[in-house]
Amino acid sequence: MIWETVRLAVKAIFRNALRSFLTVLGIVIGVAAVIAMVTVGQGSSKQVTADVESLGANVLMIRPGRRAMGPGSSSAQARPFDLKDVDHIIEAVPEVETAAPLGGRSLTAVYGNENYATQVQGTDNRYFHATDWPVVMGRPFTASEERSGRPVCILGETVRTELFGYSDPVGETIRLGTLSCDVVGVLEAKGASSFGTDQDDVVMMPMRAFQRRIAGNTNVATIFVSVRDGASTDDAKLEIEYLLRDMRRIGPEEEDDFNVMDMKQLASMLTGINDVLTGLLSAVAAVSLLVGGIGIMNIMLVSVTERTREIGIRLAVGAQARQVLMQFLVEAVVLSLLGGVLGIALGLALAAVGANMLSVPFTPDPLVVLMAFGFSAVVGVVFGFFPARRAARLDPIEALRHQ
Amino acid sequence: MTADAMPPLIRFTDVARVYGTGEAEVRALDGVSFDIMPGEFVAIMGPSGSGKSTAMNVIGCLDRPTAGHYFFNGVDVAGLSRDQRALLRRHYLGFVFQGFNLLPRTTALENVELPLIYKGLPARERIAMAREVLALVGLEGREHHDPSALSGGQQQRVAIARALAGAPEVVLADEPTGNLDTRTSLEIMDLLVRLRRERDLTIVMVTHEEDMARYADRLIWMVDGKVARDEPMPEGPLHAAPRHQEAGA
Ligand SMILES: Nc1ncnc2c1ncn2[C@@H]1O[C@H](COP(=O)(O)OP(=O)(O)O)[C@@H](O)[C@H]1O
Ligand SMILES: [Mg+2]
Numbered sequence: 047m048i049w050e051t052v053r054l055a056v057k058a059i060f061r062n063a064l065r066s067f068l069t070v071l072g073i074v075i076g077v078a079a080v081i082a083m084v085t086v087g088q089g090s091s092k093q094v095t096a097d098v099e100s101l102g103a104n105v106l107m108i109r110p111g112r113r114a115m116g117p118g119s120s121s122a123q124a125r126p127f128d129l130k131d132v133d134h135i136i137e138a139v140p141e142v143e144t145a146a147p148l149g150g151r152s153l154t155a156v157y158g159n160e161n162y163a164t165q166v167q168g169t170d171n172r173y174f175h176a177t178d179w180p181v182v183m184g185r186p187f188t189a190s191e192e193r194s195g196r197p198v199c200i201l202g203e204t205v206r207t208e209l210f211g212y213s214d215p216v217g218e219t220i221r222l223g224t225l226s227c228d229v230v231g232v233l234e235a236k237g238a239s240s241f242g243t244d245q246d247d248v249v250m251m252p253m254r255a256f257q258r259r260i261a262g263n264t265n266v267a268t269i270f271v272s273v274r275d276g277a278s279t280d281d282a283k284l285e286i287e288y289l290l291r292d293m294r295r296i297g298p299e300e301e302d303d304f305n306v307m308d309m310k311q312l313a314s315m316l317t318g319i320n321d322v323l324t325g326l327l328s329a330v331a332a333v334s335l336l337v338g339g340i341g342i343m344n345i346m347l348v349s350v351t352e353r354t355r356e357i358g359i360r361l362a363v364g365a366q367a368r369q370v371l372m373q374f375l376v377e378a379v380v381l382s383l384l385g386g387v388l389g390i391a392l393g394l395a396l397a398a399v400g401a402n403m404l405s406v407p408f409t410p411d412p413l414v415v416l417m418a419f420g421f422s423a424v425v426g427v428v429f430g431f432f433p434a435r436r437a438a439r440l441d442p443i444e445a446l447r448h449q
Numbered sequence: 450m451t452a453d454a455m456p457p458l459i460r461f462t463d464v465a466r467v468y469g470t471g472e473a474e475v476r477a478l479d480g481v482s483f484d485i486m487p488g489e490f491v492a493i494m495g496p497s498g499s500g501k502s503t504a505m506n507v508i509g510c511l512d513r514p515t516a517g518h519y520f521f522n523g524v525d526v527a528g529l530s531r532d533q534r535a536l537l538r539r540h541y542l543g544f545v546f547q548g549f550n551l552l553p554r555t556t557a558l559e560n561v562e563l564p565l566i567y568k569g570l571p572a573r574e575r576i577a578m579a580r581e582v583l584a585l586v587g588l589e590g591r592e593h594h595d596p597s598a599l600s601g602g603q604q605q606r607v608a609i610a611r612a613l614a615g616a617p618e619v620v621l622a623d624e625p626t627g628n629l630d631t632r633t634s635l636e637i638m639d640l641l642v643r644l645r646r647e648r649d650l651t652i653v654m655v656t657h658e659e660d661m662a663r664y665a666d667r668l669i670w671m672v673d674g675k676v677a678r679d680e681p682m683p684e685g686p687l688h689a690a691p692r693h694q695e696a697g698a
Binding site for chain 2: 061356358360361363364365443446
């Protein structure tokens with residue numbers, strides 16, 4: 047009997063194929079959006095984790111402020127670090143192989159007629175060493191450049207291409223905002239990061255030059271630390287925390303006014319952002335599902351009115367109210383499941399394309415697909431119930447006399 | 450007939466069906482009593498608005514009396530729920546309407562299958578039975594035609610096949626030839642009579658046409674919601690007396 051009802055529903059749906067398709071469009075879009083976003087989001091989380099792990103378990107990031115991000119992270123309140131802190135950490139903590147300062151600012155780089163908005167990073171050669179990021183054209187900074195604050199820079203591959211095309215940038219002068227700056231080298235191409243951001247979209251400057259000419263202070267936003275091979279990252283982290291508490295004169299009852307993050311924490315923080323984003327976008331998609339459901343209810347009400355006489359005939363030949371209810375309920379569910387299936391297909395296709403564009407792995411999650419399927423069924427039941435009940439409650443005589 | 454020995458299949462005792470209240474009250478049926486025995490073919494006639502269709506709806510368990518009692522096979526229909534009445538229709542009653550009431554864009558075969566679906570028959574059996582009944586009404590080879598591709602007479606044959614498919618005891622036909630020309634009407638009547646004989650049917654038919662009514666063996670004449678005459682089909686003209694009454698009223 048249920049198969050009979052499903053068959054009937056499919057027939058009724060395809061009798062008005064175009065209308066049915068337009069009706070389920072809302073569901074299709076909603077489901078496709080959820081599937082695409084969750085799939086890409088999960089792929090991206092996997093990629094972030096993999097990337098961060100490949101960066102090495104032996105890396106620490108130190109920032110002022112109690113938490114890494116979010117409320118309370120304001121580094122304005124917390125005392126900033128400076129270059130002496132970096133040297134201090136290297137000298138005082140035996141587990142530390144090297145450390146480097148980091149600080150950035152978004153600026154437009156200009157060369158001739160070309161200009162390109164990019165990120166200017168203050169750092170020093172120790173960073174290239176710690177991250178295994180060689181300078182492939184020209185040279186790294188000289189010691190005197192690092193000391194003096196002379197405006198020189200090393201370009202990321204993307205900035206080089208944007209400003210110079212095929213010509214040699216080394217020895218040329220570019221402008222960063224209002225600052226003129228000599229190009230001394232180009233970094234090896236690194237490609238996209240896990241978020242799809244281009245890691246080569248950067249201009250590196252000696253930290254002192256950055257502080258003096260761009261930031262206008264002597265702060266270091268982040269200290270990048272790499273731990274010696276064979277040494278424990280956890281030990282290094284504890285020692286750094288101990289050292290910094292001492293240097294910053296934090297009393298035994300007080301909390302740290304800085305944080306030392308290892309890569310595990312960094313990964314979970316990044317994937318956390320990812321999850322929040324996925325969640326938000328999915329909420330938007332859920333609203334679209336709701337709208338889709340209302341569309342189904344609307345068209346089912348129209349359908350019940352159009353088919354009043356049919357309902358009368360069915361009642362006359364012995365259909366019970368429950369059976370008429372089921373007929374229209376099943377029709378609504380089949381309709382929204384159809385939308386769900388189309389949406390899943392479309393969503394997976396979009397996710398595949400999106401994953402490819404962001405160069406994250408395409409890993410469809412059967413659970414998510416199943417949930418989308420189930421959710422469309424629920425939408426059908428919820429929004430199909432009212433029209434179906436209306437059909438079931440029709441008076442047979444009046445239904446037969448309709449139109 | 451030895452009808453007296455058998456219990457009546459349909460018994461109306463003082464049945465009233467009142468629409469509206471107060472000023473707007475319409476007594477569509479106003480104290481109607483009659484018995485119909487199994488196997489009878491009854492024609493209900495009477496002026497328009499006299500309550501014929503209302504009576505058919507009550508007999509067909511599509512409607513219930515507001516007063517009085519309707520016993521079907523000895524069961525008081527007033528005491529049955531909506532779903533129980535649906536079961537009565539499913540297993541005992543078949544309807545033929547003036548306007549055919551076939552499902553549009555649905556083949557003749559599927560239309561005839563409809564009651565069998567609700568009887569819970571598996572598809573294979575259903576199709577076999579529907580084919581058989583369609584052949585019975587002379588529509589062999591038209592199984593896959595849509596109603597729109599069939600003539601009025603053929604459509605009514607499909608409707609009759611549908612009414613018969615569920616193997617009912619009673620066929621209720623409200624002006625079954627009302628939309629058909631005389632020749633087709635007579636063919637349909639011949640068909641009904643043949644089916645009645647072959648399947649031991651009880652038939653209750655509303656009609657305006659004397660020629661069609663003559664196929665029945667009993668005449669119930671209604672006026673203003675009441676039974677004005679109830680007699681074996683007379684030999685003479687049927688319309689004479691009531692027409693005279695109407696003219697005098
Ligand atoms: N649903 C209804 N509401 C109000 N009055 C009705 C309704 N159905 C029928 N009637 C009235 O009941 C009377 C009998 O109607 P009906 O049984 O259809 O007559 P017939 O079939 O003999 O022409 C008529 O006066 C009609 O207007
Ligand atoms: Mg009538």
